[in-house]
Amino acid sequence: MQPETTPVSTGRTLPEGQAMLSVRGVKKVYHTDGGDIEAVRNLTFDLKAGELACLVGPSGSGKTTLLKCISGLLAPTEGEVLLDGARVTGPPKKMAVVFQEYGRSLFPWMRVRENVELPLKNAGMGKAERDKLVDEALEAVGLDHVPQSYPWQLSGGMQQRVAIARAVAYQPEVLLMDEPFAAVDAQTRADLEDLIRTVWKKLGVTVLFVTHDIDESVYLGQRVIILSSSPTVIQEDLEIDLPDERDQLNTRALPRFTELRHHVYEQIQRAKQGHRPAAATQAGSAS
Numbered sequence: 713m714q715p716e717t718t719p720v721s722t723g724r725t726l727p728e729g730q731a732m733l734s735v736r737g738v739k740k741v742y743h744t745d746g747g748d749i750e751a752v753r754n755l756t757f758d759l760k761a762g763e764l765a766c767l768v769g770p771s772g773s774g775k776t777t778l779l780k781c782i783s784g785l786l787a788p789t790e791g792e793v794l795l796d797g798a799r800v801t802g803p804p805k806k807m808a809v810v811f812q813e814y815g816r817s818l819f820p821w822m823r824v825r826e827n828v829e830l831p832l833k834n835a836g837m838g839k840a841e842r843d844k845l846v847d848e849a850l851e852a853v854g855l856d857h858v859p860q861s862y863p864w865q866l867s868g869g870m871q872q873r874v875a876i877a878r879a880v881a882y883q884p885e886v887l888l889m890d891e892p893f894a895a896v897d898a899q900t901r902a903d904l905e906d907l908i909r910t911v912w913k914k915l916g917v918t919v920l921f922v923t924h925d926i927d928e929s930v931y932l933g934q935r936v937i938i939l940s941s942s943p944t945v946i947q948e949d950l951e952i953d954l955p956d957e958r959d960q961l962n963t964r965a966l967p968r969f970t971e972l973r974h975h976v977y978e979q980i981q982r983a984k985q986g987h988r989p990a991a992a993t994q995a996g997s998a999s
C-alpha cells in the first residue's frame with residue numbers, strides 16, 4: 713500500500729475578487745447502499761476570466777463529479793464553488809455545459825436551429841435577438857448551411873458542433889466541457905479542437921475542458937490541471953507556455969510541446985501508481 717501523504721494540495725488561486733470561477737476545498741462523497749465513495753477529497757483552484765484550462769486525471773479520478781459540482785448539478789459534501797464571487801447552489805445562468813454524449817443532449821425532433829435556440833427561448837429572450845445569436849453561433853461553428861436539418865441527419869462531429877453552437881449562443885461567461893470530443897474520429901477531433909480555440913478567443917469566455925487525452929490538454933490549454941487518483945486532490949497545476957497561436961501541425965511539432973506532454977504523461981502515470989502530493993504544487997515549469 714502506498715503511504716498516505718497530506719491530502720491537501722491546491723491549484724493556482726487568485727486574490728479575492730479576481731477569479732471568475734473559484735473551486736474551494738471541494739469534497740464529494742457519494743452515499744451508496746454499498747457504502748460511502750469519496751470521489752473527490754479536496755480540490756482548490758481558480759480560473760480568471762477568459763482563461764482556458766484543461767483538467768486531466770486517471771479514469772475514476774472524479775472529473776465528471778467535479779464538473780457536476782461546478783455546474784450546480786451536484787452539491788459538494790464540503791467546500792464551495794463561486795462563480796464571479798457568488799456561491800453556486802444550482803445551475804447558474806452564466807454557465808453552459810457541453811457533454812460527451814451529443815446524441816443524448818440534442819432533441820432529435822427539433823431542427824438544428826431550434827436546438828440552438830431552445831435555451832434562449834427558455835430564458836425569455838425576444839425573437840429578433842434569438843435569431844441574431846443563433847445565426848452567429850451557427851456561423852461560428854460552420855453550420856450555417858444546415859439550420860433546417862435534424863440532428864440525426866448529421867455526422868457525429870456535426871452534432872457536437874450543434875451542441876457547441878447551443879452553448880455559444882447562450883453567451884455564457886463560463887463554458888464547461890466534459891470529454892466533448894471523445895466520441896468523434898481523430899480528424900474531426902482536431903477540427904473541433906481548433907474550433908474551441910477560435911470560439912474561445914472570439915468570445916473571451918472562460919473555459920474548463922475535461923479530457924482523457926494528454927495531447928489534447930496540452931494543445932488546447934493555457935493551463936493543465938492534473939488530478940491525482942481517487943480520493944482526488946490536485947497533483948499539479950501546470951502552465952502551458954506554448955505560443956498563443958496554435959495549429960495542429962506546427963504546435964504539435966514543437967520540442968516544448970513534446971516536453972509538456974511527456975511531463976503530463978509522467979504525472980498521470982504517477983497518479984495511477986498512487987502517488988499523492990504532499991503539498992501544493994503551483995503552476996510551474998515542466999522542465
Ligand SMILES: Nc1ncnc2c1ncn2[C@@H]1O[C@H](COP(=O)(O)OP(=O)(O)OP(=O)(O)O)[C@@H](O)[C@H]1O
Pocket residue numbers: 742743744749750751769770771772773774775776777778942
Ligand atoms: N452517482 C454516483 N454514485 C456513486 N458513485 C459514483 C457516482 N458517480 C461517480 N461515482 C464514483 O465516483 C468516482 C469518480 O467518478 P467520476 O465519474 O466523477 O470520475 P471520472 O474521472 O469522470 O471518470 P472517467 O474518467 O472514467 O470518466 C468513481 O469511483 C465513481 O465510481
